[in-house]
Amino acid sequence: MSRLGELLDKGDELIITGEAPVIDGGTLKDYEAKLAELAPWCDAMNATDNTAAHAHASNVAMAIAMQRVGVEPILQVVCRDKNRIAQQADIMGVALHGVENICCLTGDDVTAGDEPEARRVFDLDGPQLVRLANSLKEGRYLSGRKIDPAPSLVIGAVENPATHPLDYRAQRAAKKILAGARFLQLQICYHPERLEAFVAALHANGFTDKCAILPTVVAVKGPGPLRFMDSSVPGISVPVETIARVADADDSAEEAYQLVLEQCQHALALPGVRGLHLTDFRKDGSISRLCADLGIRPRSERESRANDFALAN
Amino acid sequence: MKIIAAIEHVIKKPIWDCQMCGQCVLHDTGMTCPMTCPKTLRNGPCGGVREDGHCEVKPEMRCVWVKAEDRSRNMPLLPTVWREHFNNLRPPVDNRLKGDSSWKNAISGRDKETPPGWTPVAEAPEAEAKA
Structure with missing residues (x-):
């Protein structure tokens, strides 16, 4: 079973996932170098599926590439570009290569990307895709055709705790959990009170026992990416005071780092949160500093300590 | 049967901007x-x-x-x-039903048919799961 799957089964240890950089040309060796900063800290990393509706090397190719350089992948599958037949083929295809972690998303619309004239698909929606992956895991295609042996899948999804309708977001997350999601990577949230309310609602109803909640934190270097996310990324709003805090500081890069650190600390302190999903926009070694400040050890150390613990018991 | 679909469209299009998916879930x-x-x-x-x-x-x-x-x-x-x-x-969605009358499909039960590999979830999300 994948490391992520084992951690989910254990139910108590910290889980760190990361957003792998997209691939636009280059070799496997180049890609390995790009992964080098974030990968050592992550239990698994997302092989993204044409992020923000921009074409890149495919999710499937990326997952296999990650597997080959020793990084555990999470295959992201979005509903924008492919119909249900192709989505099943992709999940079964990576399973052949030993990829087990699947993260199901509705996906940004084509208009969010650089080819807004493209046809959008959305044959399924995010919750339906979770249920479809669950069918594959149980050994059958959507048609009912048998899969023997059934692929061993670890199914997850995403949810945005920060956007409207705010009161409904936890219920939508619950719908995905009931459909079979065992981990939820949350969209980056710049409204701490919204994240708190979202996680508290899931926790109060026992959903955090069934599913690992992993809030996203984006390591930014200054006010630029904050302004960009606020204006251009669907579903993300960054309060003006948060942008001003970073923009007006004497040392914007350091202030941005402190903001990121606070976001991580805040998220990890919420009852029901199992870990973090990290995205690195800084690419300046800050992830090591961040993990050190949070007391998070590299994956290899966490792995071996967990083994020691298992042997001792 | 096309006449039923036409009547449904005339009524539902102006009120709900009905797209005639043939498997209505409006309610x-x-x-x-x-x-x-x-x-x-x-x-x-x-x-x-x-x-x-x-x-x-x-x-x-x-x-x-x-x-x-x-x-x-x-x-x-x-x-x-x-x-x-x-x-x-x-x-x-069953894309074969597009353009069909959802009224007809509701009466016949056709709109409740799902792919054989689809399993409904056992319990509906708790209504209390909201903040």
């Missing part, structure tokens, strides 16, 4: 047609809703699901059972 979604969502999402809003509650794809339009959620809770005279269905996991 479960706060009398708001999910097929008018640019992504045709049948299980709630995507994560791209704008801070003002408007659509990611059409900024001038209020998100279909923001509207649906609001109406499902607050619309007067909506039967309780319909409100309770709001959170159900609706199965994938």
Whole structure:
């Protein structure tokens, strides 16, 4: 079973996932170098599926590439570009290569990307895709055709705790959990009170026992990416005071780092949160500093300590 | 049978902007047609809703699901059972039914047929799971 799957089964240890950089040309060796900063800290990393509706090397190719350089992948599958037949083929295809972690998303619309004239698909929606992956895991295609042996899948999804309708977001997350999601990577949230309310609602109803909640934190270097996310990324709003805090500081890069650190600390302190999903926009070694400040050890150390613990018991 | 579809279209198009999916779920979604969502999402809003509650794809339009959620809770005279269905996991659309009369398919039960590999979830999400 994948490391992520084992951690989910254990139910108590910290889980760190990361957003792998997209691939636009280059070799496997180049890609390995790009992964080098974030990968050592992550239990698994997302092989993204044409992020923000921009074409890149495919999710499937990326997952296999990650597997080959020793990084555990999470295959992201979005509903924008492919119909249900192709989505099943992709999940079964990576399973052949030993990829087990699947993260199901509705996906940004084509208009969010650089080819807004493209046809959008959305044959399924995010919750339906979770249920479809669950069918594959149980050994059958959507048609009912048998899969023997059934692929061993670890199914997850995403949810945005920060956007409207705010009161409904936890219920939508619950719908995905009931459909079979065992981990939820949350969209980056710049409204701490919204994240708190979202996680508290899931926790109060026992959903955090069934599913690992992993809030996203984006390591930014200054006010630029904050302004960009606020204006251009669907579903993300960054309060003006948060942008001003970073923009007006004497040392914007350091202030941005402190903001990121606070976001991580805040998220990890919420009852029901199992870990973090990290995205690195800084690419300046800050992830090591961040993990050190949070007391998070590299994956290899966490792995071996967990083994020691298992042997001792 | 085409005449039934034509009558349905004439009535439902002006009121709900009916897209004639042939498997109507209006009653479960706060009398708001999910097929008018640019992504045709049948299980709630995507994560791209704008801070003002408007659509990611059409900024001038209020998100279909923001509207649906609001109406499902607050619309007067909506039967309780319909409100309770709001959170159900609706199965994938059967694209063969497009253009067909959903009234006809509701009476025959055709609109309830799902692919053989699809399993409904055992329990509906708790209504209390909201903040």
